Amino acid sequence: MTKRVQTFLSQSEAKAFDKQHKHKLQFNITKYDQTVVRGKQQYADLEFVKKRAKNIKYKAIENLDRYLVEFETNFTANGGKVIWANDDKEALQEILKIVKAKKAKTAVKAKSMATEEIHLNEFLAEHGVRSVETDLGEFIQQLDGEPPYHIVTPAMHKSKDDVAKLFADKLGTDINLTAQELTLVAREKLRHEYVQADIGFSGANFILPDIGGIAVTENEGNARLSTSFPKTHIVVVGIEKMLTGFQDLAMFWPLLATYGTGQKVTVYNTVMTGPRKENEQDGPEEMYVILLDNGRSKLLADEVKREALYCIRCGACLNACPVYKNIGGHTYGTTYSGPIGSVITPHYKGMEEFSHLSFASSLCGNCTEVCPVRINLHNLLLYNRHESVQKGLTSMSEKTAWSLWRRAMLNRKTMERGGAGMKNMAMKVLFRNSWGKHRSMLHFAPKSFHERWMEMHPEK
Numbered sequence: 348m349t350k351r352v353q354t355f356l357s358q359s360e361a362k363a364f365d366k367q368h369k370h371k372l373q374f375n376i377t378k379y380d381q382t383v384v385r386g387k388q389q390y391a392d393l394e395f396v397k398k399r400a401k402n403i404k405y406k407a408i409e410n411l412d413r414y415l416v417e418f419e420t421n422f423t424a425n426g427g428k429v430i431w432a433n434d435d436k437e438a439l440q441e442i443l444k445i446v447k448a449k450k451a452k453t454a455v456k457a458k459s460m461a462t463e464e465i466h467l468n469e470f471l472a473e474h475g476v477r478s479v480e481t482d483l484g485e486f487i488q489q490l491d492g493e494p495p496y497h498i499v500t501p502a503m504h505k506s507k508d509d510v511a512k513l514f515a516d517k518l519g520t521d522i523n524l525t526a527q528e529l530t531l532v533a534r535e536k537l538r539h540e541y542v543q544a545d546i547g548f549s550g551a552n553f554i555l556p557d558i559g560g561i562a563v564t565e566n567e568g569n570a571r572l573s574t575s576f577p578k579t580h581i582v583v584v585g586i587e588k589m590l591t592g593f594q595d596l597a598m599f600w601p602l603l604a605t606y607g608t609g610q611k612v613t614v615y616n617t618v619m620t621g622p623r624k625e626n627e628q629d630g631p632e633e634m635y636v637i638l639l640d641n642g643r644s645k646l647l648a649d650e651v652k653r654e655a656l657y658c659i660r661c662g663a664c665l666n667a668c669p670v671y672k673n674i675g676g677h678t679y680g681t682t683y684s685g686p687i688g689s690v691i692t693p694h695y696k697g698m699e700e701f702s703h704l705s706f707a708s709s710l711c712g713n714c715t716e717v718c719p720v721r722i723n724l725h726n727l728l729l730y731n732r733h734e735s736v737q738k739g740l741t742s743m744s745e746k747t748a749w750s751l752w753r754r755a756m757l758n759r760k761t762m763e764r765g766g767a768g769m770k771n772m773a774m775k776v777l778f779r780n781s782w783g784k785h786r787s788m789l790h791f792a793p794k795s796f797h798e799r800w801m802e803m804h805p806e807k
Contacts, residue, residue, distance in 0.1 A: 348742065351680065352703045359674040359707070364785075368504060372675060375503050376666050382609025383663075389601065389611050400602055401721045404657035407589045411647065414556040414589050415638065421559025425621030427634045434641050435465035441637060442467070442581060443474060449579055451476055451545035455537075457563070457570035458482035459550025460660060461583045461639055463495060464682045464695075467548065478548070479540045481569035483533055490517045496676040498683065499607050499662035504675055537569065547577035547631065551584040552659070553599060557592040560620035561636060564603055564613045571617055580622070580631035585639050587647075587656035593618070599659065606661035606719040642695030655690045655727055657720045664714035664724055670707055679704060686714035690727045693735070702740050705731035748777075759797070767791040 362368055390396055407414060419429040432438035445451075454471060456462060456478055468489070471478045480489040484501035488494065491513055495501035502510070507526050515522040520532055549570055551561035561582055563570050574580045590599065596618075604610040623630035647653050665671045665685030676684040681692045681701065689704035705728045714724040735741070755762045770791040779788070794802075 349700070349703075351700055355678060355680060355703060355707070358678045358680075362675045362678055363673045368675060369673070371504055371506050371509075372672060375500070376672060379500075379609065379666050383606065384609075386605040386609040386611060389605070396598065396602065397719055397721050400598055400719060401657060403591055403595055403598070404659075404720050407591050408587065408647070408653060408656050411586065411589055414554075414591070415586060418554055418556040418559055418589070419638075421556065422621060422636060423559070425559050426624070427559070427621040427636060430635060430637045432637050432639050432641070435639075438465050438583060438637050438639055438641070439467070439470045442470075442583075445579065445581060445635060446471070446474065446476055446546065449545055451579070453540070453544045454478040454546040454548060455481050455540050455544040455573040455577065456485075456547075457549040457573040458485050458501070458565070459548065459583060460495070460498060460682060461550045461585050462548055464585075464641065465583065465639070467583070476546075479537070479544075481537050481540070481567075481573050482565075483530065483567060483569075486533055486537065487513065490514075494677070494682070496684075497662060497665060498660050498685075498687075504677075537572075541572045541576045544573075544577045546579045546581060547573040547575075548581050548583065549574050551582055551588055551636075552603065553596065554584060554586075554589045555593050555596070555618065556589065558618075558620055560593070560618045562596055562600075563617045563619065564600065564615070565617075566608070566610075566614045568615050571615060574619065574631065575629050578632045580619075580634045582619075582634070582636040583639055584636065585641070585643060587643050587658070602719045603659050603661055606663040606717070642691075646691065646694040649694075652690075652694065652727055652730055654722055655687065655694075655724075657722050658687050658691075659720060660687075661719055663717040663719065667713040667717045669709055669711060669713070674707075679707075686724045686728065687722075690724060690731060693731055698731075698735055698738060699740060702731065702735035702738075705735065763795060763797065767793050767795075 387393055422429055430441045432441060452475065454476055456467070458480075462468075468478045468480075480486045482501070485495065487502040487505065487510055488496070497503040507529070510529055511522050511524055514520045514524070514529055514532060518532065518536070520529070524532070549563060552564045553562040555562060561584060563574075565571075590596070596616075600616050601612050604613045607613075619634070622632055622634040643656065646656060662685075664687050665676070668685050671685045679685070679688055681688050681696070681704070683692060686708065689707060692704055693701040708725070708728050710725050710728065712725045715722065715726070718724060774789055774791075775783070782788070
């Protein structure tokens with residue numbers, strides 16, 4: 348068992364039995380579930396919309412090479428600059444070149460999972476650049492020194508009182524402030540950052556090849572401010588965020604809003620096609636889009652599993668997952684948690700280190716049921732498990748246990764050997780530290796069903 352797996356198991360156990368953590372998580376997810384039910388009412392035929400959305404993503408991913416080149420051509424024609432990054436190291440080095448050229452000291456960053464994936468804030472800090480998260484949830488997490496807890500709601504595991512205490516400790520505010528007052532404090536702090544920042548960072552919810560643009564979805568307006576005030580705007584986006592064209596937004600913006608937050612559409616939806624033109628007053632003087640691979644091409648090469656690249660990062664599968672609801676987001680130890688994280692992370696970061704995530708699932712299929720683009724998540728988890736076994740990423744003890752189980756299942760005499768006493772003793776020895784740690788041990792009946800049947804029907 349690797350150190351990463353041991354850490355995952357110990358943290359999972361701690362979170363699963365943390366009543367306060369579970370209460371906060373269940374409270375927030377329940378609120379989410381209630382709003383999503385209302386949001387879905389805008390659709391006359393939701394399943395038809397999901398099917399169309401999946402078909403569009405299928406077309407975009409199957410023709411990704413062509414669409415990426417089309418995007419680069421059109422975005423460059425708009426005055427922007429495109430940078431291709433094979434991995435996180437290349438992306439960070441390209442960002443560093445821009446930072447040094449601009450002699451930047453401060454940066455503001457809109458919510459972006461891609462920048463979390465490459466650990467941008469930590470990298471900038473190492474090179475003397477102060478980067479400030481401007482999304483409220485991300486701002487809270489940055490103050491607390493924690494990564495995002497959830498794809499959509501980064502501070503889902505915190506209550507209002509937790510935030511009030513954090514602000515009191517870090518910002519010197521009154522610990523009794525209301526939620527509205529806490530929000531106003533963050534607003535005031537961030538307003539000064541926008542106008543002083545040298546560089547603005549953002550991600551992108553969608554890439555639009557036909558117009559050479561990127562689409563950003565938000566509820567707070569911080570992304571618009573982060574990308575408009577600084578003279579330089581850098582977008583870091585995974586190549587899988589591709590759509591087939593601008594017209595797709597009419598479907599994907601409401602779909603993302605419905606499954607992400609339960610809204611009909613989010614408050615701010617912005618399309619950016621390049622830097623400020625001569626006749627425009629707002630926007631950056633320079634705009635870069637870094638197209639991030641970082642393992643995505645490896646997943647793209649797999650005809651079965653590339654379906655995972657359809658994900659629009661709505662977070663619905665996390666909220667539906669019974670495992671996530673018990674162990675929370677940080678336990679996964681990855682940028683992307685929950686079912687979708689368990690599917691893609693082993694391909695992005697290596698099956699050897701992260702294959703255990705695909706086993707952290709009940710395979711109930713609820714993640715597949717709620718996915719707005721109908722990704723067969725529970726099937727993909729099984730494919731990952733199969734691949735990890737094929738690569739020999741299982742312990743000798745596990746291999747031995749399954750070998751013995753197979754032999755017993757294929758032979759009635761072997762299965763009955765030793766009787767109930769022997770089986771109960773084996774259960775205590777083998778499972779007392781796993782199953783028996785928090786549950787009463789399983790007990791075999793004195794006589795098996797087969798033995799009782801033979802007694803009742805000796806002629807058969």
